[in-house]
Amino acid sequence: MTTRKDSKVSKAEPEKKPAASSAAETQAAEPVEPQSGRWSNAVREILSGSAVMSVMAIVLSIIIGGILIAATDTQVQQTAGYFFSRPGDMLKAIWDSVSGAYSSLFQGSIYNFRRPGFVNGIKPLAETLTFATPLIAAGLGVALGFRAGLFNIGGRGQMLFGAAAAGWVAFSFDLPYGLHLLIALVAGVAAGGLWGGLAGFLKARTGAHEVITTIMLNYVAFYFVYWMLSTPGMLQAPGSNNPKTPAMKDTAILPNFFGPNFQLHFGFFIVIGATFFVWWLLNRSTLGFQFRAVGFNPNAAKTAGMNVNRMYFYVMIFSGALVGLAGVFQVLGTVTTGFSSGIDAGIGFDAITVALLGRSKPWGVFAAGLLFGAFKAGGFSMQASQGIPIDIVLVVQSMIVLFIAAPPLVRAVFRLPKPNPLAAANIAKLQGKKAVVTK
Amino acid sequence: MKLELRGITKRFGTLVANDHIDLVVEPGEIHCLLGENGAGKSTLMNVLYGIYKADEGEILLDDKVQNFAGPGDAMAAGIGMVHQHFMLIPVFTVAENVMLGHEPTHFGGSLDLAKARAKVREISDRFGFDVDPDAVVEDLPVGVQQRVEIIKALSRDAHVLVFDEPTAVLTPQETDELMLIMKQLKETGTSIVFITHKLREVREVADRITVVRLGKVVGEAKPTASNEELASMMVGRAVELTIEKGKAKLGDPALVVEKLSVIDPIGQLVVNNISFDVKAGEIVAIAGVQGNGQTELVEAIMGLQPRVRGGISLDGRQLVGRTVREILDAGVGFVPEDRNVDGLVSEFSIAENLMLDRANGAPFAKFGSIQLQTLSDFSTEKLSEFDIRAQGIGTLAGNLSGGNQQKVVLARELSRELHLLVAAQPTRGLDVGSVEFVHTRIVEARDAGVPVLVVSTELDEVVALADRIAVMYRGGIVGIVPGDTPRDVLGLMMAGEAPRGSGKAA
Numbered sequence: 001m002t003t004r005k006d007s008k009v010s011k012a013e014p015e016k017k018p019a020a021s022s023a024a025e026t027q028a029a030e031p032v033e034p035q036s037g038r039w040s041n042a043v044r045e046i047l048s049g050s051a052v053m054s055v056m057a058i059v060l061s062i063i064i065g066g067i068l069i070a071a072t073d074t075q076v077q078q079t080a081g082y083f084f085s086r087p088g089d090m091l092k093a094i095w096d097s098v099s100g101a102y103s104s105l106f107q108g109s110i111y112n113f114r115r116p117g118f119v120n121g122i123k124p125l126a127e128t129l130t131f132a133t134p135l136i137a138a139g140l141g142v143a144l145g146f147r148a149g150l151f152n153i154g155g156r157g158q159m160l161f162g163a164a165a166a167g168w169v170a171f172s173f174d175l176p177y178g179l180h181l182l183i184a185l186v187a188g189v190a191a192g193g194l195w196g197g198l199a200g201f202l203k204a205r206t207g208a209h210e211v212i213t214t215i216m217l218n219y220v221a222f223y224f225v226y227w228m229l230s231t232p233g234m235l236q237a238p239g240s241n242n243p244k245t246p247a248m249k250d251t252a253i254l255p256n257f258f259g260p261n262f263q264l265h266f267g268f269f270i271v272i273g274a275t276f277f278v279w280w281l282l283n284r285s286t287l288g289f290q291f292r293a294v295g296f297n298p299n300a301a302k303t304a305g306m307n308v309n310r311m312y313f314y315v316m317i318f319s320g321a322l323v324g325l326a327g328v329f330q331v332l333g334t335v336t337t338g339f340s341s342g343i344d345a346g347i348g349f350d351a352i353t354v355a356l357l358g359r360s361k362p363w364g365v366f367a368a369g370l371l372f373g374a375f376k377a378g379g380f381s382m383q384a385s386q387g388i389p390i391d392i393v394l395v396v397q398s399m400i401v402l403f404i405a406a407p408p409l410v411r412a413v414f415r416l417p418k419p420n421p422l423a424a425a426n427i428a429k430l431q432g433k434k435a436v437v438t439k
Numbered sequence: 440m441k442l443e444l445r446g447i448t449k450r451f452g453t454l455v456a457n458d459h460i461d462l463v464v465e466p467g468e469i470h471c472l473l474g475e476n477g478a479g480k481s482t483l484m485n486v487l488y489g490i491y492k493a494d495e496g497e498i499l500l501d502d503k504v505q506n507f508a509g510p511g512d513a514m515a516a517g518i519g520m521v522h523q524h525f526m527l528i529p530v531f532t533v534a535e536n537v538m539l540g541h542e543p544t545h546f547g548g549s550l551d552l553a554k555a556r557a558k559v560r561e562i563s564d565r566f567g568f569d570v571d572p573d574a575v576v577e578d579l580p581v582g583v584q585q586r587v588e589i590i591k592a593l594s595r596d597a598h599v600l601v602f603d604e605p606t607a608v609l610t611p612q613e614t615d616e617l618m619l620i621m622k623q624l625k626e627t628g629t630s631i632v633f634i635t636h637k638l639r640e641v642r643e644v645a646d647r648i649t650v651v652r653l654g655k656v657v658g659e660a661k662p663t664a665s666n667e668e669l670a671s672m673m674v675g676r677a678v679e680l681t682i683e684k685g686k687a688k689l690g691d692p693a694l695v696v697e698k699l700s701v702i703d704p705i706g707q708l709v710v711n712n713i714s715f716d717v718k719a720g721e722i723v724a725i726a727g728v729q730g731n732g733q734t735e736l737v738e739a740i741m742g743l744q745p746r747v748r749g750g751i752s753l754d755g756r757q758l759v760g761r762t763v764r765e766i767l768d769a770g771v772g773f774v775p776e777d778r779n780v781d782g783l784v785s786e787f788s789i790a791e792n793l794m795l796d797r798a799n800g801a802p803f804a805k806f807g808s809i810q811l812q813t814l815s816d817f818s819t820e821k822l823s824e825f826d827i828r829a830q831g832i833g834t835l836a837g838n839l840s841g842g843n844q845q846k847v848v849l850a851r852e853l854s855r856e857l858h859l860l861v862a863a864q865p866t867r868g869l870d871v872g873s874v875e876f877v878h879t880r881i882v883e884a885r886d887a888g889v890p891v892l893v894v895s896t897e898l899d900e901v902v903a904l905a906d907r908i909a910v911m912y913r914g915g916i917v918g919i920v921p922g923d924t925p926r927d928v929l930g931l932m933m934a935g936e937a938p939r940g941s942g943k944a945a
Contacts, residue, residue: 286804293795296786303743303773303781304796305764
């Protein structure tokens with residue numbers, strides 16, 4: 001650090017040329033400077049936490065969610081009025097509301113004991129998996145970006161384009177069963193990859209920050225798709241005035257795996273494959289090795305002969321493609337009767353949460369996606385059976401992310417040991433020595 | 440003020456970083472704390488400064504037991520610390536930095552900058568520091584920034600000053616000036632604790648020397664002790680300070696640099712029209728004070744500088760305009776000057792770092808897939824060959840000591856078939872044992888017929904390694920002289936004076 005500064009100081013001494021003319025040139029020649037330290041350090045801090053921290057964050061937010069449920073419950077509020085004369089009433093009311101809420105969350109997302117038979121009882125789990133499928137796909141995309149040091153906030157745009165492309169293939173062509181689905185799938189993934197790759201290209205070529213470009217490309221995608229949806233001959237259903245497509249043809253729809261009783265479609269198995277693929281890509285492939293090297297230390301990657309800009313481009317293509325896959329699942333699996341511009345259902349943004357909770361590790365993202373799928377599925381039954389606003393579920397979800405982003409807070413609550421970087425470094429140093437001594 | 444540490448013990452988990460350390464610093468004494476990296480010197484000083492709490496033992500100032508809860512208490516008790524990495528705010532002026540944390544104020548809380556300025560001037564005049572209170576810190580040379588740190592400590596009436604590896608960032612001249620300042624401070628009765636692992640400085644300035652190894656005091660020494668004695672106390676075995684180096688068997692010029700100029704991103708000419716060559720089987724050292732274009736020269740050779748004029752050819756092949764990948768593939772091994780920034784990915788394991796610059800092809804990759812078995816065999820072999828001290832190949836590079844990190848970089852670069860080795864500051868921040876190891880390896884590469892370009896700001900290193908020395912000053916080469924040129928001549932060249940009677944100057 002000091003050396004850099006050192007050289008800057010003495011460099012200032014020789015002839016000072018007007019830098020204005022060369023500024024543009026420099027910009028073009030050297031678009032990618034290492035990420036601003038503070039930003040990437042923050043992301044690294046969030047991502048480097050252990051699985052324990054993720055679990056603790058979940059536990060903590062469920063506790064706080066419980067407090068909120070109790071506080072918003074009318075029965076609890078009433079009994080609180082005479083708490084000092086009959087405290088038991090209030091405690092019972094609290095217990096009823098919180099336990100009722102979480103048991104209905106469980107019954108709505110995993111297994112409902114009140115329904116007759118196993119097939120009916122397990123339905124909520126299938127529901128959970130259905131909700132989780134696009135979340136996992138998009139989460140994997142965002143996580144891949146994180147691992148290369150990129151913050152892909154463009155999930156919405158990439159999903160919309162993926163959905164639009166897949167949907168267009170699905171309702172406007174007549175192809176045999178299987179092939180139709182395959183082409184629609186590929187089209188959707190390619191469209192998402194293209195849209196993500198565009199942000200990567202802009203970063204690689206001009207140094208434009210991906211956070212800004214992906215956010216703006218979200219708007220571009222949204223209004224462009226909306227325009228196509230409301231233009232006859234584009235995506236709009238013939239003879240309709242609504243900005244909505246016709247229904248998908250049966251030949252392109254992801255088959256329901258367990259029969260018509262369950263919503264769960266084949267996409268869930270595709271997403272298992274995608275998770276395995278991302279795991280292989282990151283941990284076993286040379287491309288993923290370069291992604292990770294660029295993500296951790298772009299300087300060292302560059303010095304080691306890697307083309308950092310090209311990696312930014314590639315990783316955004318992969319990232320966008322995975323998010324595009326989530327869009328495909330939406331139109332070919334979840335909503336097959338035609339879609340409108342709300343088809344992304346906020347999954348593009350939830351994916352960021354899922355990726356963070358999963359610590360950007362493929363199977364971590366898978367688990368986080370399942371959890372969020374369960375929240376989504378269970379949230380409805382919480383609302384239906386207990387009258388708890390769905391917003392409370394969203395509060396719990398948001399709390400999880402908040403706690404993940406503030407590791408010291410969680411450590412303080414659970415009295416976990418504090419990893420002092422200085423001490424840790426010293427320990428490591430000395431341990432290195434000690435290991436040799438004891439050998 | 441007399442400082443005494445009694446039986447200081449500091450544990451991190453099961454690890455004892457300081458093991459019953461006793462240390463007495465008399466008033467007006469320069470007491471050197473000598474030890475390898477990781478010996479526990481910095482931990483001890485952090486205990487003294489209140490950053491860590493000692494598990495056992497006590498700190499006494501003038502025979503009174505102290506209890507420091509934090510650096511604030513230590514400062515109030517009269518202990519000042521000059522950190523290796525300066526704790527200054529670059530965009531503030533000297534006066535603003537000095538008053539930071541105990542700002543004098545007027546009524547109503549407005550800052551009394553005049554008072555701070557006066558304080559800086561007063562201390563500055565007392566020691567002949569020549570520091571302008573209104574200069575902005577980031578515009579000052581590193582040596583002057585350090586003086587600001589000293590002023591900062593003195594302005595809080597520090598009677599015990601701790602210097603934590605203060606010379607690591609200084610030029611030889613600045614180091615000499617610092618030595619003078621330390622002697623002056625001593626004469627005014629200030630006690631000084633001087634932490635270092637550089638033997639020459641210790642012998643020049645110390646009144647007493649305490650040697651620390653693996654968290655324990657291994658003994659006291661007098662400044663009259665020889666370098667070899669001190670080094671062997673530090674490392675715990677005899678150390679060879681000058682490497683055995685036979686006569687170079689010179690081959691044809693391999694690396695030829697012709698009329699090379701480099702323009703940096705702000706549009707300044709940082710390397711100015713230089714020419715030199717490195718023959719096969721020869722070590723050419725680029726000497727010079729930090730920041731005279733050496734960094735950019737090396738980056739230009741490696742293809743890391745975008746705006747380069749002139750020619751760099753290796754075995755007749757032009758390197759200018761090629762990508763880093765192509766240059767590495769041409770057989771250039773590169774040890775970057777800052778291993779943590781450019782040389783290693785600290786979050787990667789040793790094994791991953793060992794394949795960092797050849798992850799693309801054989802033998803580590805097949806059909807885009809990493810060959811884990813090959814990698815693990817290779818890494819295990821290199822771990823023992825290069826004596827990298829770690830639990831295993833899965834240890835993260837960031838958890839290694841500086842010396843072991845550098846060994847990882849060397850192992851990676853020397854394991855390829857090399858046609859040129861470029862080593863920038865190969866031993867910066869390393870302890871004596873590691874320096875010896877790195878130097879031996881570099882000489883071995885030379886003896887194997889590889890042309891070697893070493894860039895170093897340490898004269899000791901330049902003299903130890905070089906067959907020929909090129910001295911850089913303000914982007915140009917002042918002269919190219921034989922490896923046995925006396926140090927004072929080199930010193931003058933580093934200040935920009937061309938050597939007399941040397942016809943080889945570029």
